[in-house]
Amino acid sequence: MRAMICNAWGDPSTLVMHDIEGCAPGEGEVRLRVRACGVNFADTLMIAGQYQVRPPFPFSPGMEIAGEVMDVGEGVRHLKSGDRVMGICDWGGLAEEVTTKAAMLLPMPPNMDFPTAAAFPIAYGTSHLALDHRGGLKAGETLLVLGAAGGVGLTAVEIGSIMGATVIAAASTPEKLALAQQYGAAHLINYSSENLRDRLKEIVGSKGVNVIYDPVGGDLFEQALRSVAWEGRALVIGFASGTIPQVPANLALVKNCSIVGVFWGAYAGRDPQVLSGSLRTLLSWYSEGKLKPYISATYPLEQTAEAYHALMRRQSTGKVVITL
Secondary structure, three states: OEEEEEOOOOOHHHOEEEEOOOOOOOOOEEEEEEEEEEOOHHHHHHHHOOOOOOOOOOEOOOOEEEEEEEEEOOOOOOOOOOOEEEEEOOOOOOEOEEEEEHHHEEEOOOOOOHHHHHOOHHHHHHHHHHHHHHOOOOOOOEEEEEOOOOHHHHHHHHHHHHOOOEEEEEEOOHHHHHHHHHOOOOEEEEOOOOOHHHHHHHHHHHHOEEEEEEOOOOHHHHHHHOOEEEEEEEEEOOOOOOOOOOOOHHHHHHHOOEEEEOOHHHHHHHOHHHHHHHHHHHHHHHHOOOOOOOEEEEEEHHHHHHHHHHHHOOOOOEEEEEEO
C-alpha cells in the first residue's frame, strides 16, 4: 500500500511516498481502508518532533480518519468487515490502510461522506469537550473565540451558538470573519486591524467575557485574559501562532478566573467515556442537521505537504482533508 512516510524530524516537505506492507489487526484492533484523513496542526508538530507523542521512525502521520473496515481482530464486536467508520488513530492515517484500536472508531451516519467524516472527530470533539466538559459554558454567557475561522475555531463558534452563548468571533481577515458570522457569531473582531481589548470593551462593557477559547496563543491570549469576566474561564486549546504565551499569574488572581488546559487526545487513554459520550452528542446533532462541517480544501495523498503548508501559513479556513 502507499503511505506518506516521515523518516526524520522536520518540515512536511520532507515526507516521502513509499509502498509499505499492511499490518493484520491484533486483538481489539481493526484494519481500515482509508478513504480520507483530516489535516491537523498536531500532525505538523508530530512531524517536527515537537508533539507530546514521538513515534518511532519510519511512521506515517495522520490521526483523523474515515474509511471502510477490511477485517477485525479478536474481541471486536461492534464493527465488521465493510462497515463505514470514522475516528482517530495514534498516527498512520496518511496511508491507504491503517490498523488501529477498534474502540477509537465509530460507525458513520448514513448521510455523511468520507471527507466530512475525516474532518469531524478532532475539530468538533475538541470544541465540544472544551466548551461543555472543561469550560462549563452556559446559555446566556459570552464566548470569545480566537482564530474563529480555523479548523477548531469555526466549530467552537458553531457549538457555542448551539449551546446558547453569545459568540464573539476574532480572526485576522474580513473573509474569515464573514465565515464565522455564517456559523453563528453575533459579534466580529478583526485583530489585524482592531485592538482586541478595546473592541471587547465596546461589546461587553466592564463585565468581561465569560469564556475564552484560544487555539492561537501568542500575545492574543494575554490580551483576551485581561478582558475575562469575574470567574471566567480561559481555555488553552493550542498555539497555532507558534508562540506559547507566558502570562502573569496575578491576572488569574485578580480576575478570580480559571486557566483551563484542553488536551482532547489524552482522554482516549485516560477517560475514553468522556470522548465517546461527546462524539455521540455531536453525531446526533449532525444527524439532526444542527452541524454543518466546513471543508475549505481537499488534496490527494501526493499533495500532503501542500495541504500542511496551507494550514501552517494559516491560509485555510475550516478543515483541510486528504482524500485517498
